[in-house]
Amino acid sequence: MLDHIVIGVSDLAAAKAFYAQALAPLGIGPLMEFPNVVGFGADGKPEFWLRQASAPTPVHVAFRTDRGVVDAFHAAALAAGATDNGGPGKREIYHPQYYGALVLDPDGHNVEAVCHDPS
Numbered sequence: 350m351l352d353h354i355v356i357g358v359s360d361l362a363a364a365k366a367f368y369a370q371a372l373a374p375l376g377i378g379p380l381m382e383f384p385n386v387v388g389f390g391a392d393g394k395p396e397f398w399l400r401q402a403s404a405p406t407p408v409h410v411a412f413r414t415d416r417g418v419v420d421a422f423h424a425a426a427l428a429a430g431a432t433d434n435g436g437p438g439k440r441e442i443y444h445p446q447y448y449g450a451l452v453l454d455p456d457g458h459n460v461e462a463v464c465h466d467p468s
Contacts, residue, residue: 353388353395354410357402358456361385364399367454370429372397374421375414375462411461416448422462423450434459 358364365387369379372389380395381388388395397410414422420437427433431452440447449463 351396353398355386355398355400356408356410356458357405358399358454359402359405360455361387361399361401363455367426367429367431368397368399371422371426371431371452371454371460372412374418374425375412377412405456405458407457407459409459409461411449411463414462414464416464416466416468419448419450419462419464423452426452426454426460430455431460 365379368389372378376391377389377397379387380390380393385401387399389397389399423437431454434453435449435451437450438448440449444465446465446467447463448468449461451459451461454460
């Protein structure tokens, strides 16, 4: 089980602003900041960290949430400047209840909100 994840970003201030807006529907926001690093989370526990990097390698990260929040995440991320990488919808290729939405952040990270609960 994961405790936290750190991804590299090319512009920490821009990434912080992007993720603050994109993750707000999930109840996730910036909680802790150090030089060149920002930690996001909920309930006082940072679990998703951004680190300044000269050449970040794109990763895929998925946040588990409720179905309605998947839609809100997608809209908020697009409004924050993301590129659509798969709008909200079922992805039965994974399993019958898989409902998710994907975007590419400004560094090309594939960011997803997903719900695994039955509709």
